[in-house]
Amino acid sequence: MNYSAILETLKKYDFSFFGAVIAIFFIGVINLYSATQASDQLSHSNLFKIQLFYFLISMAIALTISFVQTKNYFRYGYFIYGVNVFLLILVLTLGKIGMGAQRWLVLGPISFQPSEFMKISIVLALGRWFTKTDPHLVLGFKELIIPAIITFIPMILIVLQPDLGTGILVGLISFMIAFYRRLRWKVIVMLGIISLIGGSVMYQYGLKEYQRKRIIAFVNPDADAKGSGYNAIQSKIAIGSGEFLGKGYKKSTQASLQYLPENHTDFIFSIFNEEHGFFGSLVLISLYIVLFYRFIWLAQAVTKIFDSILAVGLMSIFFWHTFINMGMVMGLMPIVGVPLPLLSYGGTSLLTFMICCGVATSISNSRNFF
Amino acid sequence: MFGEEDIVKSHKSRADVITNIILVSFAIILARLWYLQIYMGEAYRRYSLENSLRKETVMAPRGMIFSRNNELMVHNVPRFDVIIVPQYLKTPKETVEMLAQRIEVPAAEIFQKLNRAKREQASYIPVVIKKNLSRKEVALIETENSYMPGVSVSTFITREYSDEFIGSHMLGYISKLDKQGKKKVKEYDEFQYIGVAGIEKVFDKHLKGDNGFEFVEVDALGRKRRYLKSDLLLDDIQNRPAVPGLNIRLTIDRDLQLAAYEALEGKVGSVVALDVTNGEILAIISRPSYNPSIFSRQLTSDYWSILSKDENEPLYDRAIQDHYPPGSTFKTITALAALEEGIVDENTEVRCNGYFQLGRKTFHCWKKHGHGVVNIYKAIRESCDVYFYKIGTKIDIDVLAKYAKMLGFGNKTGISLPRETRGLIPTKDWKLKKNAVPWQLGETLLTAIGQSYVLATPLQLTVAYAAIANNGRLVKPVLIKEIFSNAGDIVQQGNIEISPEKIFSDKTLKIVREGLFQVVNNPNGTAWWYRGKGINMSGKTGTSQVVRFSSDKIFNKCEDNEYKLRHHAVFAAYAPSDNPKIAVGVVVEHGCHGSSAGAPVATAIISKYLEKYYPELREKYLKEDNKMLAAHWSRKKAQAAEEAKKNDEE
Structure with missing residues (x-):
């Protein structure tokens, strides 16, 4: 490829996704630095470097992916899904040996959580299914049978790990894709009512007190050990004490005193709020909204329904993580251990979001140069 | 048919709804942030600064x-x-x-x-x-x-x-x-x-x-x-x-525990007392001791270093963590095995001249000039070594080991205390593996009198004698009666284990128990002078050699030796003889004689036990004892008078 061709490619290349993601990531890594430096635990002080390292790897992978033609996603959609389901089964059978580490698969020096990648695989598989079925159809119950099977197989495997949080996320991602693919409103309302009534009846009457406690322990095994309300209230204190402008960078007191045990992963948003206040959050949330908006824009800018569904699916991965994580750290939802995209520490999670970004970029690019 | 682009466009309304869902979601997030950071912010700020929770x-x-x-x-x-x-x-x-x-x-x-x-x-x-x-x-x-x-x-x-x-x-x-x-x-x-x-x-x-x-x-x-x-x-x-x-x-009785502790005052050693019918441990004491209260207070490490520097090792539980050659107390086991195997019977007689010759090797009896003609009763009663050497020449070491193991020797008793040692019962295989040298007959002779390689913990010794007392039924020593909550619910009961089958025939047991009775209650018995009063005890004395003395020193008085070289005193007993209830095993390190150093410890515990649980039996035995003693003394007096008369006549 000569110089002008590279220039041409660069002109057509959609940098918007990477731009937004990099902006959010750098806010995240700076925040991570503060959260981990303040900690008494020395082992945490290098985490931001590791996160940067993960980022470079993820970025390389995502950039490569951004040059993949979208028809390949279609072609290999089911294959990727199948491999991922197989990996989940592997986790359940092999992962059992290492106590409490059932979420991880270890391949030599690399260890990763197949449940994280399942979020993308499910988008590919459902995208392909919904493209193959009559795209004019407005979806009813009957049309949901196969997508439900596609969703429930990995979902159950993930819940069995046990990781209810990720399981629910997979369900929500599928739901948003079905919703976008014009699921009848009537069906949506019915589904809502059924799950609401079914869930609460089960919880209230179908279970005895000790079983309920077990479920809570199942959702979050650490809950009782650390005192179920403890993380929640410390997180609220961290967020609330930030007030409008925050205490300032590296001035978090909650993190330094180990009041928030998971301050670099699930509770990273609390530290961000403590240091940067309501104003900081406003900026951060705006960046997220810009990113989400870009996905929605992409869903309508493409010419193929498969690409469109993919864009919405990828957006929903970002969206549900962001919404559930923020909701849980500020006490709107139970604590289910969902990371905040690009801010929480964690290699697999970061790679997942970067891949989403790479796929979205390749979809956008495909409008111009494939 | 629409073009594909139209299909995408037909989803625009849903895309708009999703956009709205996103906006509403983050409006909720921001509203919550507003509540936490602006409305409640001051309270939370105070909380975080004071860390008041x-x-x-x-x-x-x-x-x-x-x-x-x-x-x-x-x-x-x-x-x-x-x-x-x-x-x-x-x-x-x-x-x-x-x-x-x-x-x-x-x-x-x-x-x-x-x-x-x-x-x-x-x-x-x-x-x-x-x-x-x-x-x-x-x-x-x-x-x-x-x-x-x-x-x-x-x-x-x-x-x-x-x-x-x-x-x-x-x-x-x-x-x-x-x-x-x-x-x-x-x-x-x-x-x-x-x-x-x-x-x-x-x-x-x-x-x-x-x-x-x-x-x-x-x-x-x-x-x-x-x-x-x-x-x-x-x-x-x-x-x-x-x-x-x-x-x-x-299962511990505090009074017996105190009696045992006091009986070992000034000594280094241990004692175990257990109920022969169910294996419940009534007392288990090792001295010197330490004060565990100090460990849960301050100065833990200081106290620990004092204890661990003490050469008598007070942290060491001698009752279960230390093992000794059981000495003559093991002759009882040799006798049981020999009787059961038909090697000897009630009528077998052996002449003891004070030594036994095996090839070129001489095996001494503790009594320099010998016991004369000895049968099984006299052999046990007076602890004649030669009689048991003789058995040693006829019994296979592995057979003897089999009987010893049936009585619990050579294995952990399974008491619920940490770091119990298993002792040692030698066999041919064991020696071959250990030293790569075959077993020697002379070693069987020494094993028969409880020396050579045999090692037993005081607890094992007590358990074995308890089995003899309990008509040949082995009991597992237990310490726990029950575990219960503050509300009084019993969570766990101590599990009593008694072997369902008798290890020895009644005939064998009868002979051996008669022998053990005579040890204490016959004026020629080795424990006669230390038998206690009104407890109807049976038992066996023993000394376990710390070092082997050369033949010129072998008959020296034990007390003349340096403290560290003196024999350990061993005594095992049970009482009452006719209907045994309690068994006691004692080891006093460097105590020299099982009779003078060991027996008084056992009698102190047994007396206390009978006084506390069977006062009427104790009274009965006291009366019997007095009668027996009176008869004994009058007999002695008559003998003396006769001798005096004889002298006069001469």
């Missing part, structure tokens, strides 16, 4: 330990420590000096402690300044608390062992988990106490209970208080109450 561990009271008669043996007593929370120390110099005066600790020392803590831990973690405050010191600090911000008195529970030195090996002690220890035992909280020896260790899971926690609000000076708006903040907090540990009722 503290999670405090509620220590679970450790289970208590009772004797078989429900007397409290181990329980918990509150203790007061003075602590400083560095975070709340507003005027360090003044406060520390003030405190130093009141608790009589140099201010420099307090500063040293604070500085060390500063390097190692966060400033909100309390630093213990002085442990075990007196009531007066507590009062002094509490009344002037407001002048000493950051100083407070914290209450701890210490473990108190009512009988202190008595039976400490069996009860064991507890120790605080340090950071390293915590890593090993996951289910324990840091700084929780853990049992490190004895019952405290083996039943730690039952005794420890589960710690709870409680969230408390404290003000800037570390004092507990409640703020306005607190309910709003604290409503989703859950406290967890502590679950007290389970209590244990032992």
Whole structure:
């Protein structure tokens, strides 16, 4: 490829996704630095470097992916899904040996959580299914049978790990894709009512007190050990004490005193709020909204329904993580251990979001140069 | 047919709905942030700055330990420590000096402690300044608390062992988990106490209970208080109450324990007493001993180093962790095996000239000039070595080992105490493996009298004699009667194990038991002079050689030797002889004679036991004893008179 061709490619290349993601990531890594430096635990002080390292790897992978033609996603959609389901089964059978580490698969020096990648695989598989079925159809119950099977197989495997949080996320991602693919409103309302009534009846009457406690322990095994309300209230204190402008960078007191045990992963948003206040959050949330908006824009800018569904699916991965994580750290939802995209520490999670970004970029690019 | 682009466009309305969902979702997030950061922000800011919410561990009271008669043996007593929370120390110099005066600790020392803590831990973690405050010191600090911000008195529970030195090996002690220890035992909280020896260790899971926690609000000076708006903040907090540990009722009798302890006063050794009918241990004492209460108080490491430097090793439980050659007490087992195998019977007679020749080797009897003609009764009664050497020439060592093992020798008894040793019963295989040399006949001879390689713990010895007393049924020694909760629910019963089949025939047992009876109750018996009164005891004396003496010294008086070279005294007994209830095994290190050093310990325990549980039997035996003694003395007198008459006539 000569110089002008590279220039041409660069002109057509959609940098918007990477731009937004990099902006959010750098806010995240700076925040991570503060959260981990303040900690008494020395082992945490290098985490931001590791996160940067993960980022470079993820970025390389995502950039490569951004040059993949979208028809390949279609072609290999089911294959990727199948491999991922197989990996989940592997986790359940092999992962059992290492106590409490059932979420991880270890391949030599690399260890990763197949449940994280399942979020993308499910988008590919459902995208392909919904493209193959009559795209004019407005979806009813009957049309949901196969997508439900596609969703429930990995979902159950993930819940069995046990990781209810990720399981629910997979369900929500599928739901948003079905919703976008014009699921009848009537069906949506019915589904809502059924799950609401079914869930609460089960919880209230179908279970005895000790079983309920077990479920809570199942959702979050650490809950009782650390005192179920403890993380929640410390997180609220961290967020609330930030007030409008925050205490300032590296001035978090909650993190330094180990009041928030998971301050670099699930509770990273609390530290961000403590240091940067309501104003900081406003900026951060705006960046997220810009990113989400870009996905929605992409869903309508493409010419193929498969690409469109993919864009919405990828957006929903970002969206549900962001919404559930923020909701849980500020006490709107139970604590289910969902990371905040690009801010929480964690290699697999970061790679997942970067891949989403790479796929979205390749979809956008495909409008111009494939 | 639409084009594909139109299909995409037909989803625009849904895309718009999703956009709205996103906007509404983040509107909710921002509204919540507004509530937390702007509306409630000031309250939360104060909370975060003062760190006024503290999670405090509620220590679970450790289970208590009772004797078989429900007397409290181990329980918990509150203790007061003075602590400083560095975070709340507003005027360090003044406060520390003030405190130093009141608790009589140099201010420099307090500063040293604070500085060390500063390097190692966060400033909100309390630093213990002085442990075990007196009531007066507590009062002094509490009344002037407001002048000493950051100083407070914290209450701890210490473990108190009512009988202190008595039976400490069996009860064991507890120790605080340090950071390293915590890593090993996951289910324990840091700084929780853990049992490190004895019952405290083996039943730690039952005794420890589960710690709870409680969230408390404290003000800037570390004092507990409640703020306005607190309910709003604290409503989703859950406290967890502590679950007290389970209590244990032992099979131990405290009076017997005391009697055993006193009987071993000034000696190094151990004694075990158990109920022959069910294996319940009534007393188990090892001396020298230590005071486990000190371990749960301060100076743990100092006390530990004192104990571990003591050459008599007070931390060592001699009753189960040490093994000795059982000496002549093992002849009983040789006799049982020989009778059962038909090697000897009631009528077999052996002539003892004071030695036994095997090839070129001479085996001495303890009695230099010999016992004369000896049958099985006399052999046991007077502990004739030659008789048993003779058996040794006829019995296969593996057969003898088989019988010894049936009586529990050479294996752990399975008592619920840590670090029991298994002793040793030699066999041909064992020796070949160990030394790569085949077994020698001479070694069988020595094994037959309880020397050479045989090793047994005092507990094993007692268990074996208990089996003889219990008509040949082996019992497993047990220490636990029951484990129960504070509410009185019995969680676990001690499981009694008695072998369903008799190990020996009644005929064999009858002969051996008659022999053992004569040891104590025949004027020629080796324990006659130390038989005690009114206890109807049977038993066997033994001495176990510490070093082998050359033949010129072999008949020297044991007491003339250097202390460390003297024989160990061994004595095993049971009582009453006609209907045995209690068996006792004693080992007194360097005690020289099983009779003079060992037997009095056993008689003290058995007397106490019969007095306490069978007073009517005790009275009966006392009367019988007096009658028997009177007859004995009149016989002696008559003999003397006759001899005098004879002399006169001459």
